[in-house]
Amino acid sequence: MATQGRRPAGRAGKGSPVRRNRAAPAQRFPPPKPPKKTAKVVFDAPDRESEEPRTFRLGVVPGATPGKWIDAWKQRMPHVPLELVPVEVADQRAALDDLDAALVRLPLTDETLHVITLYDEVPVVVASIDSHLLAADELTIADLAGEIVMVPTDDPLGPIDIPGALAPTFAPLTVAEAIPTAAAGTGIVILPMSLARVHHRKDVRHRLLVDGPTSTVALVWRRDHTTPDVETFIGIVRGRTSNSSR
Incomplete structure (x- = not known):
């Protein structure tokens, strides 16, 4: 037959060398271009005004216990010292003229004062x-x-x-x-x-x-002296955190 002795196309015979695919040459990429330098923009912020040194003066009548509120103040307002000022019940209204706020015993009737009732003592x-x-x-x-x-x-x-x-x-x-x-x-x-x-x-x-x-203890301050420090102390007494809104 005419096809006798021929090997099928595409099939290597025994002992014939096997053709291997040559590895493709590695592709070379150009190095990345450095980023363009942009001009640095500097905003000239105004210098923050430093707070004036001050002390928060808190009057306290005998027997009142502001300890936990004082501790909270020291943590929240470490830059403002708190001074405790002993106040006698008979003199508590007059003492308020020289204080930021005071823990007093009611009754204390005065339209020029803000009063927050805190607790009653037996x-x-x-x-x-x-x-x-x-x-x-x-x-x-x-x-x-x-x-x-x-x-x-x-x-x-x-x-x-x-x-x-x-x-x-x-x-x-x-x-x-x-x-x-x-x-x-x-x-x-x-x-x-x-x-x-x-x-x-x-x-x-x-x-x-x-x-x-009973004896009622209250936080009192002058209406014309509602400062940010007073508001901070009010928030502490009411249990507000530093992130709470008023």
Whole structure:
């Protein structure tokens, strides 16, 4: 046959060299062109005016506890020192003229002031550890009949009607003076609980007066003195964070 002895096209016979594809030559790319330099634009921002050194003066009546608010102020306003100014209840309105704000005891009626009520304190009876009144866990006004009840000159509670109570025969005393007098068994004194704790002694104890008047502590500042610092302190007292909107 005419095709005898021929090998099929495209098929290598035994022992025939195998043709391998030659590797394609590597493509060469030109190096990247450096980016064009653009002119740097500088905006001349005005220098920030430095704040004037200042101090936030906070008045505090005896027994008020602003500790947590002071800590928050130090974290939020480290560049503005806070000065605590002790204020007596009898002088708290006059003291506000020289303060940024104050923690006071109500009532304090004055149309020139802003007032934010904070909390109420319960009243307690402070007596000598030998007083028979301490036999009870709680007292009522009726239990005080026949007792010598001292009314301090810096009384934070105001007058209390106690039927059958006896008036002291000695001159009126301050709270700080009335406590040791009560310890001597010469009478009792009714105070907000925080004040009783401030003047705590080993020879006196206190009992809750369940039907006595409460003492309201408030944050107060002058209407004509609502500064950014005052607003910051108000926000702290109300629990607002530094990111909260007013």
